[in-house]
Amino acid sequence: MDKIIISPSKYVQGEDVLASLAKYVAPIGSRPMAIADAFVTNLVGDTVRTSFSEQNIELSMEEFNGECSRPEIDRLREISASAKADVIIGIGGGKTLDTAKAMAFYQKVPVVIVPTIASTDAPTSALAVIYTPDGEFSEYLMIPTNPNMVVMDTKIIAGAPSRLLVSGMGDALSTYFEARANAISGKSTMAGGAPTRAAQALAKLCYETLLADGLKAKISVENGLSSPAVENIIEANTYLSGIGFESSGLAAAHAIHNGLTKLEECHHLFHGEKVAFGTLVQLVLENADIEEIRTVIAFCKELGLPTNLFAMGVKELNRDKLLEVAEASCAEGETIHNMPFEVTPIKVLSAILTAHELGA
Template identity: 60%
Template sequence: MKRVIIAPAKYVQGEGVLSFLGEYVKVLGQRPVAIASPSVMEKVENTVVESLCQYPQGIRLERFNRECCRSEIERLQAICQAAGADVLIGIGGGKAIDTAKAVAYYCRIPVVVVPTIASTDAPTSAVSVIYTEEGIFSEYLFFPRNPDLVLVDTRIIAKAPERLQVAGMGDALATFFEARACYRAGRTTNAGGVTSQSAYALAELCYQTLLADGLKARLAVADHTVSAAVENIVEANTFLSGVGFESGGLAAAHAIHNGLTCLDVCRARYHGEKVAFGTLAQLLLENAALDEIREVMFFCQSVGLPVTLGELGVSDVSEASLMPVAEAACAKGETIHNMPFPVSVEAVLSAMLSADRLGRLYSEQGGRVKALRMAACLL
């Protein structure tokens, strides 16, 4: 079996690197178009325009309409083609970035990715997650190559809401456990080969970085500051997780996330928040060691990731209400079938219910410990 590793052509991270955007873009094209949501463009427009001021015709800025769906991709594709764009810059969160990658692919031009949040590993990957206009998962769109440039300005990312950084940790959390499942099963990854030792090592480093720096980074971004821990977590959320999942493989955690998008109440929750619960469910599905499950559970609680379905907005935790989620997670072609054993709908349903029950148990115990400590302080 062949081993394949794929990654972006160039990855640049650090405070203030957005001001160097023009320097990096000029080697890719001369007629740039940038897409971003209005709120994102308001924050970065001056820096982007100033950085690209050497272009005689300037840069064309286009509004992203917030959903990575077929109609939005086609709309922006027509705009880029009419403008004669020869390089596309996607600025913003996961959906804006995924849309930019898809538009650039159909226009056959280079793509530059500028994430303004570290909530997903979309920036480095050669795949876009396509949704319906209503926000329901539709399909994966795979590309022949990864982005030409990923530019990550940690000064901008640190100004984003704390919850977004935490959601990125939830997405990154699945990387090692899904890569491990694919490695054990010898499954073909998104990169087109089995999990290599290098990809597995990056996935494992991603997990260890989360454990070491996750809480410290959360505390720093709460004050909108950039620390060494923040730099490490941004790299884990973006690069380690991106290369790790793509060349290491996806398994049950992301499939369960996709199933959860069937529930209206879950659509307001971030991708990484749902993936975090999917990771816990995967560990129950594979009957992982309790110590490992406990470590993941405690990490989630320390940074503020959901460990119960209730924390995802699901009030009806019953077999009947969760059966459609389990069925969607086990659909033909879903990544859950990369697990190193046959997976049934019933097993996934049981894993989700068990993960929820275990999450509630640990949450209740944590609440009792906090109450005892508070009472001791008052004595």
């Protein structure tokens, strides 16, 4: 199997970097179209427009209606075609960014991704999640290339609710452990091959950065401020985790997250909050060293990430419901089968209950 690593062509991060957005976009397109929802447009629209005005570049800016659906993608594609846009810029949260990726893919133009939060590692990936107009999951759009550029304004991100950054740390927490399991099993990654040493090193650095700077970063953003720790965690949540998961592989933690969506009590949780518990379950499933498990539990508790089912909103331990979670985690095609041993629903149920007790 060939070794493959994939990534955005350029990653830019810094405080107030949004004011320089046009300078970074100019080399890849002269007729940019930006999309953002109403809230984000109100938050950063003037800064973005001024940036392009100062570079004498005409910017088309359209409002994203809130759902990454086929009708919304098609609507915005028509507008971009009329404007003869030669680069698409997505500014905001995950659905806005995925819509921009899809638009650019179908229009065959470059895309620039500008997250205003750091709650997942999706911005760097060659993937968009498509929903129905009513918000139900529809399909994954697998894009052959990663975004041309990802731009992270740490001042904007630090001003978002701290729970979003913490959720991003929960998502990033799984990266190293899933990469480690995938390396042992030798299964193919989302990049379509075996992991490179570089991707594995980024996954490990991601974990080390979380442990070193996670709590400090949380405290800073609770005060609405950036700091060196916030800068490091934004990079860990977005770039290190993004390259780490896509080019080193997913395993049990994200599959268990998918299984947890079966529990209605968990629907209020962010993606990374469920992944954090999924990481703990994976460590139990693979019988990791108890000190490593304790380190992960302590990290989650100091940040406020859930370490047991009760903390996720589950009222009682119903084994039939938890078995449904375990069965969904083990569905055909799930990434749990990238673990370096055979995984069954009963083994997952045992790991869930054990993780719950250890994290109580």
